[in-house]
Amino acid sequence: MYSSNLKGFILAVVSSAFIGSSFIIKKKGLRRAGVNGPGASVGGYGYLLEPLWWLGMVTMIVGEILNFVAYVYAPAVLVTPLGALSIIVSAVLAHFLLKEKLQKMGMLGCLLCVVGSTMIVLHAPQELSLNSVEEIWELAIQPAFLLYTASVVALTLVLILYCSPRYGQTNIMIYIGICSVIGSLTVMSIKAIGISIKLTLEGINQLIYFQTWIFAMVAITCIITQLNYLNMALDTFNTAIVSPIYYAMFTSATILASAIMFKDYSGQSASSIASELCGLITVLSGTAILHSTRDPDPPVITDLYTPLSPKVSWCIQGNGEWKQKDEDGTSPNFFTILRPDYFK
Numbered sequence: 399m400y401s402s403n404l405k406g407f408i409l410a411v412v413s414s415a416f417i418g419s420s421f422i423i424k425k426k427g428l429r430r431a432g433v434n435g436p437g438a439s440v441g442g443y444g445y446l447l448e449p450l451w452w453l454g455m456v457t458m459i460v461g462e463i464l465n466f467v468a469y470v471y472a473p474a475v476l477v478t479p480l481g482a483l484s485i486i487v488s489a490v491l492a493h494f495l496l497k498e499k500l501q502k503m504g505m506l507g508c509l510l511c512v513v514g515s516t517m518i519v520l521h522a523p524q525e526l527s528l529n530s531v532e533e534i535w536e537l538a539i540q541p542a543f544l545l546y547t548a549s550v551v552a553l554t555l556v557l558i559l560y561c562s563p564r565y566g567q568t569n570i571m572i573y574i575g576i577c578s579v580i581g582s583l584t585v586m587s588i589k590a591i592g593i594s595i596k597l598t599l600e601g602i603n604q605l606i607y608f609q610t611w612i613f614a615m616v617a618i619t620c621i622i623t624q625l626n627y628l629n630m631a632l633d634t635f636n637t638a639i640v641s642p643i644y645y646a647m648f649t650s651a652t653i654l655a656s657a658i659m660f661k662d663y664s665g666q667s668a669s670s671i672a673s674e675l676c677g678l679i680t681v682l683s684g685t686a687i688l689h690s691t692r693d694p695d696p697p698v699i700t701d702l703y704t705p706l707s708p709k710v711s712w713c714i715q716g717n718g719e720w721k722q723k724d725e726d727g728t729s730p731n732f733f734t735i736l737r738p739d740y741f742k
Contacts, residue, residue: 402471402472402525403471403472403473403476403522403524405468405471405472405474406468406469406471406472406473406476406477406525407468407476407519409464409465409467409468409471409479410464410465410468410472410476410480411480411483412459412461412463412464413461413462413465413468413484414480414481414482414483414484414487415461415483415484416457416458416460416461416464416486416556417457417458417461417462417465417481417483417484417486417487417489418483418486418488418491418641419457419487419488419491420454420457420458420461421484421488421491421492421632421641422454422488422491422492422495422496422637422638423450423451423453423454423457424451424454424455424458424632425454425496425632425637426450426454426496427445427448427449427450427451427453427454427497428445428448428451428629428632428633429605430448430450430451431444431445431447431448431451432444432633437544437661441612444620445484445629445633459546461484463627465477465483466588466592466676467592469585469588469589469592469593470589470593470595470596471525471657472522472525473522473523473524473525473526473662474585474586474589474652474653474655474656474660474662475518475522475523475653475656475657475663475674476518476519476522476523477664478585478648478649478652478653478656479514479515479649479653479677479678479681480515480518480519481508481520481645481648481649482511482512482514482515482645482649482681482684482685483511483515484641484645485508485511485641485642485645485685485688486508486511486512488637488641489504489507489508489641489642489688490508490729492637496637498636498637501538503687504687504688505691506684506687507642507683507684507685507687507688508679508684508688509684510683510684510687511664511679511680511681511684511685511688512611513677513680513684514676514677514678514679514680514681514682514683514684515677515681517661517673517674517676517677517680518674518677518678518681520673521670521673521674521677522674523662523663523665523666523670526660526661526662528593529597529602529656529662530597530602530604530607530682531590531593531594531597531604531607531609531613532607532609534590534593534594534609534613535590535607535609536591536663537659538590538659540658540659542658543655543658543659546654546655546658546659547583550579550580550582550583550651553575553579554576554579554580554623557572557575557576558576562576565623566630566634567634569635570631570635570639570640570643571643573628573630573634573641574627574629574631574643574644574647575647576623576624576627577623577624577627577628577644577647577648578644578647578651579647579651580620580623580624581620581624581648581651581652582648582651582652582654582655583616583620583655584617584620584621584624585652585655585656586655586656586659587613587614587616587617587620588617590609590610590613591610591613591614591617593612594607594613624665624718628640628644641684641688642686642688643685645685646681646682646685646686649678649681649682650678650682653678654718681699688695
């Protein structure tokens with residue numbers, strides 16, 4: 399059982415490296431696409447013609463496939479928090495490739511993510527043994543999980559139909575909230591599909607059950623929704639802000655969903671549960687520090703007639719003349735000299 403958790407751990411780490419890189423590649427693709435037409439944040443789909451965006455998509459798909467397999471071997475409460483490693487990857491790459499500065503406190507945030515993830519790994523529960531998709535279906539139709547699913551659907555509809563048109567461009571929690579709560583259902587469906595595929599490969603065919611195909615349809619619907627709103631979040635806000643907030647909300651929602659559906663904490667000691675929660679809090683603290691220490695994106699000017707507001711200073715030279723200076727302190731090629739008698 400512990401060897402199964404180890405396989406899930408290794409797969410989750412490699413997956414995080416791919417997913418963290420995909421954020422940066424897709425962001426560069428979105429920037430290129432935005433130069434030639436409306437961006438994804440305003441409903442544009444020009445990024446679909448951008449090769450760099452597709453490279454990011456391929457990178458993300460590879461990472462998600464590895465993540466998919468990791469959920470087969472290890473519980474969600476172990477695999478999901480390891481996504482913190484993707485934040486570190488994206489923050490470091492954003493520093494070098496997107497020029498989004500990573501400060502010293504941001505490095506501390508990365509360290510906290512690693513420490514918290516380690517605590518979670520060391521105290522992770524054992525994977526629940528399931529022998530058919532019908533057993534997973536029984537877990538999915540528990541009253542508690544049905545209530546959770548209904549709450550997620552209701553919240554998502556409110557965010558999409560009411561909040562997104564009004565506040566999506568200014569409030570980062572709208573787009574990321576949609577991705578996160580829907581993502582928790584994605585993980586539950588993906589885990590069910592993964593177990594079904596594993597059992598089928600072992601000779602116990604699960605494709606004959608309608609439950610397998612219901613889980614597949616739910617997963618496809620949720621993934622498409624996630625990708626759409628994640629693109630909008632990336633195109634609207636700073637990558638270094640999107641990544642940690644998305645991770646924190648997605649992880650919290652997924653752990654809650656997994657605890658309700660699979661009863662991950664059943665049979666664990668109080669000390670192990672407390673250690674896992676401390677690890678999760680440590681990881682979330684690290685993501686919060688990363689968020690608070692990163693420079694935000696500069697505002698996008700959508701009005702061509704909006705006047706620029708450069709900072710201009712003037713210095714008095716030794717001969718009594720005034721000389722204009724740019725914001726960086728250097729003199730431009732042309733400048734204005736005002737003599738004292740000009741003001742008389």
